Amino acid sequence: MSILPIIIAPDPRLKNKSELVDKVTPELVKLMDDMLDTMYDAPGIGLAAPQVGFQKRIIVADVSTQDEKRDPYQMVNPEVIWSSTELFDYEEGCLSLPDQYADVSRPKRVKIKYLDRTGSSQTVDAEELLAVCLQHEIDHLEGVLFVDHITKLKRDLILRKLKKMKKLDKKAG
Numbered sequence: 001m002s003i004l005p006i007i008i009a010p011d012p013r014l015k016n017k018s019e020l021v022d023k024v025t026p027e028l029v030k031l032m033d034d035m036l037d038t039m040y041d042a043p044g045i046g047l048a049a050p051q052v053g054f055q056k057r058i059i060v061a062d063v064s065t066q067d068e069k070r071d072p073y074q075m076v077n078p079e080v081i082w083s084s085t086e087l088f089d090y091e092e093g094c095l096s097l098p099d100q101y102a103d104v105s106r107p108k109r110v111k112i113k114y115l116d117r118t119g120s121s122q123t124v125d126a127e128e129l130l131a132v133c134l135q136h137e138i139d140h141l142e143g144v145l146f147v148d149h150i151t152k153l154k155r156d157l158i159l160r161k162l163k164k165m166k167k168l169d170k171k172a173g
Helices: 026-041 128-141 152-172
Strands: 046-048 058-061 073-083 087-094 097-107 109-115 121-127
Touching (some): 026 046, 026 058, 026 073, 058 128, 073 128, 097 128, 109 128
Antiparallel strands (some): 058 073, 073 109, 087 097, 109 121
16 A cells, blocks of 8 residues: 655646556556555545656546445546536535635536556446546546636635645745
8 A cells, every 4th residue: 555645736747638558557557556545545536647646547536435335446548438418516626626625517427438457448327426526537637627617716716725835835844
């Protein structure tokens, strides 16, 4: 188990597009396992490789509650291949934007194609919270943050708070 450091916005690495993965290797499987450990430790329900400094198209997610058995997804090269026209509003947060939340509207249902940890092609039909989570993490692979889906005024306010928080952390450290 390795807990990876999470990159906090504003950081230019979070705005880069991630590279496609050619092949699922044992090193990438270990990275996905470490990403899950990091996500559970944070705690969060999703994490994308760019958030831990790897510009690869890899995400992990688990929207199970504490009362439920863990149900993690580990996805390589995930892509939305279908989305509903019906939208779902959810107050999103992000491990790279600690303690910041905003309502975001996204498709209520999606179908996602991806490679699993063995390199096999899979699809998953997701709705509501799982759909939101997977879309949020796939956005990270495109260099898009949830604050890019809200008004400029709200986004600027959140990013100013995070800059101030980073400055205070540097002074304290």
